[in-house]
Amino acid sequence: MGRAVTRPVIAALDAAWESELVAAVEATAGYTVTRRCADLADLLAAAAAGHGQIALVSADLRALDRPALHELASHGVEAAGVVGPDDEPGERRLRQLGVEVVLRADLASHEIDDALDALASRTRPHGGRGEAAPDGDPAGSKTAEGPQPATVIAVWGPTGAPGRTTVALNLAAELALRAPTLLVDLDTYGASVAQLLGLLDEAPGVAAAARAADQGGLDLAALARVAPEVTPGMRVLTGLPRAQRWTELRAPSVAHVLATARHLARFVVVDCGFAIEDDEELSYDTLAPRRNAATLTALAVADELVVVGTADPVGLQRLVRAVQDLTDLADLADLPDLADLPDLPGLPARSGRPPRVVVNRVRPGAVGPRPEQRITEALGRFAGLGDLDFLPDDRATLDAAVFAGTTLAEVAPQSALRRAIAALADAYAAPLPERRRRHRSRRGVVRS
Structure with a gap:
């Protein structure tokens, strides 16, 4: 049974699988794509206009950087990354930019639904938005046994x-x-x-x-x-x-x-x-x-x-x-x-x-x-x-x-x-x- 309310999604996916992924998002229970953006400038304009609560961005989106993700956040838009199958360099780049949730383009609709739900409910640790720790821990935290931070x-x-x-x-x-x-x-x-x-x-x-x-x-x-x-x-x-x-x-x-x-x-x-x-x-x-x-x-x-x-x-x-x-x-x-x-x-x-x-x-x-x-x-x-x-x-x-x-x-x-x-x-x-x-x-x- 689908949800009564769906969350709007805006997408800027500079990849060959853009249409397939948008269709998969549309088939989810809780999300709908309200704007397909041609580039980063279009995506930021859509976020400023209030067209989405979540933005899907690909690793190869031109000019995507940390200030751009900060600008999305300033409009109340959560960013989720999307990479092609086995695109480890792309996933690594997105996570280093501070993107907390990265989806594979070949995920099924119910898997995309679950991943975006996790993004919506994720609680961030102290220390800043998506600051990835040098050891790859997206929380940027250290265990009690680890070295004392500066x-x-x-x-x-x-x-x-x-x-x-x-x-x-x-x-x-x-x-x-x-x-x-x-x-x-x-x-x-x-x-x-x-x-x-x-x-x-x-x-x-x-x-x-x-x-x-x-x-x-x-x-x-x-x-x-x-x-x-x-x-x-x-x-x-x-x-x-x-x-x-x-x-x-x-x-x-x-x-x-x-x-x-x-x-x-x-x-x-x-x-x-x-x-x-x-x-x-x-x-x-x-x-x-x-x-x-x-x-x-x-x-x-x-x-x-x-x-x-x-x-x-x-x-x-x-x-x-x-x-x-x-x-x-x-x-x-x-x-x-x-x-x-x-x-x-x-x-x-x-x-x-x-x-x-x-x-x-x-x-x-x-x-x-x-x-x-x-x-x-x-x-x-x-x-x-x-x-x-x-x-x-x-x-x-x-x-x-x-x-x-x-x-x-x-x-x-x-x-x-x-x-x-x-x-x-x-x-x-x-x-x-x-x-x-x-x-x-x-x-x-x-x-x-």
């Missing part, structure tokens, strides 16, 4: 160069002394990790990783290739070589890069751009890229957040406003780029802990004698912040590190600045023993 630490701060990249780089270097660490440069306004480490601008880095994520080709091996180890235990995914390439970093792709990174290292440190406002002029068009999407995505998926400000009157005022801006982002998952990436935690839910505030370049000349006490009192009064970390101003040591293209741990291991950042790292890696690192010249790193 802690993602986003390093963010307001405008005015408060030292985000310096803190992110040296925090990653300190964590790498204890466990494998990946540093990711997601600053879409002025990526500079490569320059600080003396790496080539032409290294593929995060742009290549995002492109692979778009096309369903990002796995652990692919991520490791574009994130070389620059010192023992620390890999680096360099940022955009030119700021105008920010359109390559879209929210779904960045989320997948960070999800994959969790299985490449024990700690993932993300250097974020300063801007976190949403572009209201583009909000009507969910396909339009947003320059701040990379930062907003990193803040949404991170387990921990470090907020960096400078210890001078202007920098402290910006820091107070920055903390307020974070509070105003009541739920990052409600932003247009992230609304359809299920289970992304918003800032208030981050491990139940507030952001860790780091005051950088602390010096008496900027705020008067006993600067740490004065800053603590000011931030406590105007921003309700009481638990602060302080980094002393040490321009000479930082200049030496930049000149050598290295980290503070290598150029000035006994400096007060290095010790302060090491103490910050201890807050995240205290249970882990410190490893003895053998110095190795960065000049020997193979660069793409």
